[in-house]
Amino acid sequence: MGRADARRAQAQESRRAAKSGGIRRLFTWKKLLGTFFGIVLLGMGAFGALYLYVDVPAANAMAERQSNVYKYSDGTVLARTGKGVNRQIVDLDEVPKKVQHAFVAAENKTFYKDQGVDLKGTTRGLLNTVSGKGKQGGSTITQQYVKNYYLTQDPTVSRKLKELVISLKIDQQLSKDEILAGYINTAYYGRGASGIQAAAQAYYGIDAKDLNVSQGAYLASLLQAPSQYDWNSATDTGKKLVKERWAYTLRNMVEMDWLTESEKAKLEFDVPQKPKPAAGMEGQTGYLVEAANKELEKQGVSAEDREAGGWTFTLTVDKKRQQALEKAVDDQLESKLDREGSKVDATVQAGATSVDPKTGKVVALYGGEDYIKHYISNATRQDYQPASTFKPLVLASALENESTTQDGSLIGLNTVYDGTSKRPVVGSDTPFNPQNEDDRSYGPISVQKAMNSSVNSVFAQMIVDVTPSAAKQTALDLGVPDKNFPERPAVSLGTMNASTWDMAGAYATLDNHGKKVTPHILQSAEHRDRTVNPEKPKREQAISRASADTVTKALTGVVDAGSGSAANTSAYDAAGKTGTSEDNKSAWFAGYTPELTTVVALFGEGDGGRKQVSLTGTANSGRANGGGFPARIWADYTLGALGGGSGKTFDLQDVERGEVPAPPTPSDTPSEEPTESEEEPTPSDMPSETPSETPSESPSSSPPPTDSPTVTTPPTSPELPPQPGEDDGQPGERPGGNGLLGQ
Template identity: 70%
Template structure:
């Protein structure tokens, strides 16, 4: 009996050991399968309920675009935009192979599917719930439903509605109707809704005339209209849209909609340059585009703006805007013969004017008119700012406490060797820039070097400070990191910049070193949202003493140097001229205590494709330079903008702004700084220090070096020059005849 009970007990223990524990008993295969199928049935039931409860709505309000209203700063209307730039065209008017480019781009199974992509929609729902952003993988039907019946909100509710309505639309409408609706409601960029508007905007033809290559580009655009617009795309954007274009055509070959031989012969169809829409004539188009660009930088997509319903108030002062246009017309346009003179026909003017205390862009000149020349000359960044960059070099020297190669601290009265083609010393990159007219100046002060824009002096100063440090100062002041090498040649302003960029830099100097970011939008409101705009006045990026010292030096440029055309007794002014290599651009950047304005001329070829050309011969005036037309435009505008003048003076935090007295009462020397083979009058001799000024130690005899083999290129050199008695940076020497104090 005892053995039998033991055997039974052993069997009971074995059975207990074979049974799973608490959690293992719960997660059996049968239970898991039951739960899964239960959830599937529940989801299917939910979808059925949604299918019966969610109707196909009428077209959404955003499908019918509204006007946008743009206003001047005082509330008066500048212009209205947003007339629906869309013409619905039937699918029969669109070539069959062009229709198929959209299917190949977005939804290859479009002709066979039921209107939804469950996998893609599920992925989109998960991304939305997890905060990972936009949904991907929608069918053409779903995108059409989103465009026409719903909105762009990224919410679970909207995505579920999209799924249900897409199923219903697919049952009620033919594939041709859905495809036509999708092609006609999508946004293609450039304010174009629908394929007809897009064909006109990008190729200047009707949709019926599009070929398969052009259709593939328009289909590729829908993925990222702003990024993929060839006219505005970065190098990365161009690469991506080209890859997308190839993807579309390759898919068409795979679907047997395009012959592989035909495909191999297709070339990328570069679209035309953008043109302004009607109602954007004159400066209005430039102002609107600048405002839209600024809002885009603040996260308001241009597609959202194009749908309309916005009231956008600009910082533009209507009076000053008109005065800027009038000054360009009077000082430049009235002297040009654009029809009969090939050089005059290439001249493009641009300007940006900023309130240095607030950062508001109060006036902007984009060109002769947005409907004639759509690219804004105020914001374009494809030209070099030339010697308007030299004050940035000086600011960096002062801010970094830099020293010359022989250990002298750089200040306003520090003397450098101004010999033309003098190789810089202390640099691994050879550089020996030529002064204008290849003129040798010998030992000169920094003030004189700025007045006369002496290339050899500032090339050495860049090396003394260090190109990386100079670049950092430039970026701190507001220049963009675009085409900005860390080499001595940057002293000639060889990076790219716009008048907008340089207005920010000079406004920051004007504002005693506190960062100014030019801002054109005062407010932007829509019934669904109000845009929060950042403060255009930022932090202190260079010390007040540095900024004010540079201002003092630049007052000398206007009083006694290359910027004398901007000099009147009606206001206190500081500024700098600039002319790029071969006179392709000419600049004047100047400011008063109340207004900072940068004016530039650009030589732009009138041939197809454009390109940069020389301004030499503009209005039959010989060599163009920043001290000519740009300085005169600046002076005429500033005088009017300040109501005939101003008693305001610069509040400079330095012992005494430096001024150099001309040795003769004649006008200053030829103002420019870049090499040229054109003849020009020679400049007056360097002012001789007074007898009471100690003579500087002898400098090394200037040795003329051969120019660099690279245009504007070159290499290292040392100052080999002397300086007047030591002074704190920015301080004037009352005993130095070259530095009288301004009252």
Template identity: 85%
Template sequence: MGRADARRAQARESRQAAKKGGIRGFFTWKKLLGTFFGIVLLGMGAFLALYLYVPVPAPNAMAERQSNVYQYSDGTVLARSNNGVNRQIVDLAQVPKQVQHAFVAAENKTFYKDQGVDFKGTTRALFNTLSGKGKQGGSTITQQYVKNYYLTQDPTVSRKLRELVISLKVDQQQSKEQILAGYINTAYYGRGASGIQAAAQAYYGIDAEDLNVSQGAYLASVLQAPSQYDWSTATDTSKRLVEERWAYTLRNMVEMGWLEESERARQKFPEPQKPKPAQGMEGQTGYLVEAVNKELDKQGISAEDREAGGWTFTLTVDKKHQRQLEKSVEKELESQLDREGNKTDATVQAGATSVDPKTGKVLAMYGGEDYVKHYVNNATRQDYQPASTFKPLVLAAALENEAKTQNGSLIGLNTVYDGTSKRPVVGSDTPFNPQNEDDRSYGPISVQKAMNSSVNSVFAQMIVDVTPAATKKTALAVGVPDKEFPERPAVSLGTMNASTWDMAGVYATLDNHGRKVTPHILQSAEHRARTVKPEAPKQQQVISRASADTVTSSLTGVVQSGSGRAASTSAYQAAGKTGTSEENKSAWFAGYTPELTTVVALFGEADGGRRQVSLTGTANSGRANGGGFPARIWADYTLGALGGGSDATFDLQDVERGEVPAPPTPSVAPSQEPTPSEKPTPSDTPSRTPSEKPTETPPSPSLPPTSSPPPVTPPTKTPTPELPPLPGEGDGQPGERPGGGGAQGE
């Protein structure tokens, strides 16, 4: 081989050696190991930087948002205001221990020992996310809590990395009990329920504290796939899967020592109840919630506080009383109305308030036909006149002030007045000569009989004798609102504005022997961070017991033999007063028994409440007076609310200047009352005409009693009529007009 060949061979060998040496030199084990540790150190540094950089954020708004619960006095739920989410956070101590363990057994058996993360599961989830397989499980309870409470549900790499870091920090900063509580209170269980309390209600109709281990295991199982595992909608396959998940949870509890094998063997799969519609504001619910919210404002719990949620508001409302009131309105009024085919019926609105006369607690309230159809609360609205339900307060003022008639006689139940219709009042700077019902004149008539028949001319003169200013003072003291309260003779006919709520307080004060009763509907307001229990309104003696009891005595006569006879029954003792405002725009019955005070009213309204219209023609029954629909509603409700009757009697003491009338034999029981079409009305069947009035007219507006008052005797239940029934006796309420006349009332 020549030199040239030798040189070429040597060059070729050199190139090959250089090539082999370069590759081997680059992939040496030392370099590979160094690179690996470099990457690990770089990753650790990056994770450390991430750990230092990523803080534990504030909770997301939806995680802390809760619903408010409104409940009856017995604790049953009336309504929930969702505020965008159905959740009520409960303390972990309120969840049975075995139910707590069921969640841990289902989701994360090592929860009490781990550091808050599952690196293997998280790595798998990251890989699946990067490979496009979507959201995957495998997270610890801590990680799921962090995702629900601090982050979002987005299946992104950045969110998963943040979840990992925050979970480590949360595990260091919070106890396992805090984390578990946060988890079960933020998780979504299906059926619109977020948190274990809402889930317990949605699936089993009970509170979280009442869950048993099987129910807890089901709720823990359903978290894996809420829509798929909801028993009411699950396919056969899904039912099999959730039963297997439930059994798996119980087996894990046995394995962890949280459940005895013998107890596990006794467990049966707890099928949940069928889903129920969310409780909304329909019917009477919205009116009750609205009334509570107004009271909450006065207690310092603002709309902003309520918006944050988490409150449990307990009402004073008795569920049985409330249901009875609704039934009575339906039976005695709504079932007889043709709201679609009768223009008058379409304008009729009913309102009612019933209170405990000893405490002022609102036991039942009727706000209208349906809150979602008629937003104005007819129980609390103050835009109608209470009419002749005010007349008892004129008498109360006369008694309180020891007022005298124009001829100097003390005013009492036996005082005789001139009951001539359209008789001008004497002693007033403001002329007033009101017309009585049907323009009927009574001639000389006692205050008791004038109250029974609601004689306008008598009470117009009486308020002049007392003075409107003194009457107003008494009226405000017992609870009439100081709103458009003119100090003129016409106010004797109730020309100010008031609500059934207001008048229930007024009549409860009379029922309570003159001690002020203030209606209230909030029993308590409880929150995890704050509890409000309103103090019961103080009951001061605003009028004397003698005055209050004398008025009660008078009002028993109205029920027994006067315009309120539709409320009369032998099942209970009652006192009450009817009222019909000018032009028949409202009709009232305010009455009470020794145990219950209730005011019922009808209102005629049109144009969404912007215009008041006449009730005449309601259910084709002529004039709608207080002794008709309102009294019948009152009677039916009272009989039901009292459980069919009561032996309680009015404890009347010191009745002033007048006898307690002996109760007559009750007319018919409320259930036997004729229908509106059968009942006589004042306008079409008067038993006496003006021509039948006594011809003798007294020389003065009032006459002294013809004899000294007989001894005071309480009402009995073996009555004899004081007067023959007079279907035409009603509740006149003309307005005050120039010249003194007015449209006749009830």
């Protein structure tokens, strides 16, 4: 190497030494340490500023949104309503302690000791978010609660920082139990279930309070990946993973002394039930919910209250009896209708209300074919006439008021009236001469037989004897609404308006020996912040027991040997009354056993509910009447509702009121009146509710009853001279234009 080369090498070495010395002087350990602490202090300052800046916000809209739950009387869910969130918040003390521990063991073993955050996990989550690796776990239960309740699920750095700050503050403000309760009530478990109560129902069909350890461990395990771990839809890998997490949760419980090793060894994985579609308003559900909501309004729970959600409404409806009623309507009516091919069948609407006569609880209700197809509830609508189901109330009023006939005889079951068709009533300022069904004349007939065959002329005269105003008052006392209720003789044929609900209340009162029964469908209404105990209806005596029991005795005759024979069976003791309104627009059967009162009706509804039409021709059966479809539905339902029958009988007292006059003499009986054979009509011959438009050419009349009492109203013939206050030749008061109502 020459001298020149040596000099160049020496210069380069000098430059390298100078550079190295400069770097060492710039990055001394003191400077590096100072920089580190500076960054730390800066971060701490920034975090302190962030801590002061970030307040605990109000809950997000979805976190507090809950559904309302409607339940059958046995606690099973009927329906959920709300704004799309299947959640029902429960207090932590409603969740078994070991189930609480299962959630802590699965998600955050140090929950009861930490300060609400996991710095390592949060840092890892921040780095993963920045690097684009997506959502990562590692958060504490407090952090997850804050994310669910106060923030959103957005995987952003700002959200993670807010979560960290708010979690620290929440841990200072709330107890661990409050945080845990918030967590399990806001978490999403899959199957559309938010919160542990909805999850318990969705996966195991039970309430949260009834969860066992194995079930709780599964629900806790679900939270890591709800869709992947849902046993019904999980792949084999998903099932393997969730069982491993379930076992991991139990091991942690043992480690934390929340479960013994022997207890753990006995546990088996509890496979969840298959998912069920959320209950909607289809079928009868909507009618039941609607009826409950109407009652809630009366109890002070407004639509606005319900809109907020979080309510549990328990109905009085018995699930098995509800199913029996629906089946009876399907089997006895709907299966026989051709709604698509028959104009008449398309107009038929069925309604029914079934009541416990001892308590007034509505145990079953039928509102129509389907709530989403027909929004008007046929069980509670009051725009049709109850027809001859009102006649027992006329008798009840006569008995209660100790009314007498025009000749002063006390009215009772053996009292004899003139059953001549179109016979003008006597003693009324309003003329009325109703036609019997098929224009059939019965001549002298006892009240019992008149009830059996629903003889219009008898009850038209009876209400005059009682007075329409007195009969109306008795009806109101029994529960019939004061709706389009004229105080005229024609009201004896049920020309006011009432619903099956109303008439079920009136008949249940008769069934309950005259003690008032008010139907109600709401058993309880509970909210976390409020409980509503429905006001119990007063149980005063509406009419005397003697009057009620005497009517019941009369109505057993209708079922045993009258127009209600379709409801007759040896499986139970029954009383009832048929009814068909003018022009066959409605057909009714109201009946009861010692344990159950039920009213069934058919309505002819045209033009979208704006018009009442005739039921004649329903299912090609000719004239629809109360002794037909309604009575058969009633009988089928009652048999099912009573579990195949009942040995209970009516406990009747003092049912023989009423004078029994001496046998008639030939001069007492009109010589031109035809006689009737002594045999009772067969069901096929039985009057079918509404009289035909054309009078029979040869009407028959019934003979005097076997005890041969005297006719207690003035003797009359088919063609009577005008009575005082009547116009000669006028047909009298004719409801709806022709007065053709019956049975």
